[in-house]
């Protein structure tokens with residue numbers, strides 16, 4: 506099929522921003538394709554208007570967002586990591602160097618400078634990937650839980666129960682919560698952010714346990730709890746892209 510033109514389009518939908526590659530071709534219908542790396546492709550007939558194409562994507566936005574999320578679900582953080590010595594990863598706002606070491610035991614260690622992947626066969630990509638991702642999951646669980654525990658103390662007198670932490674890879678938000686079930690879900694990618702940014706997200710979600718919507722009262726509570734929240738939000742948005 507001859508391609509007539511290709512362009513990248515960006516749409517703000519109720520399920521977050523969707524970036525897609527639009528291919529205009531000599532075809533009859535609008536088609537949607539989502540690759541396993543989360544890239545979205547839309548092909549459309551030559552005579553289709555941009556409005557028609559955009560509203561097609563709008564209608565499918567929930568489906569697209571879920572598909573991207575589930576493709577990325579299996580891969581933590583950097584889905585194009587190589588797991589080789591000298592590679593850099595962002596961890597708690599710092600650039601950390603990866604080291605791969607041949608060892609008789611398999612584990613990951615971190616000394617504040619290097620994240621060292623100890624592995625029997627340094628050439629086995631999947632082995633290193635699993636070790637690293639399991640370690641990163643443990644770090645998310647440990648560090649996020651500590652932050653929640655500390656911040657929760659300030660909400661205890663509002664009768665907010667200690668929330669249960671869930672971890673997910675999400676592409677459209679940093680956190681979400683189900684106040685009536687006592688659950689806070691945090692995006693695993695937050696482990697890349699400075700600690701005060703993670704704290705900001707936890708403050709935001711805990712304020713929802715008292716005010717479920719983004720009402721005036723919600724923001725005044727957040728302001729009392731974390732007067733500097735706008736600054737932290739800005740740092741988060743500047744340092745990490747969702």
Ligand SMILES: [Zn+2]
Pocket residue numbers: 709713719
């Ligand atoms: Zn919110």
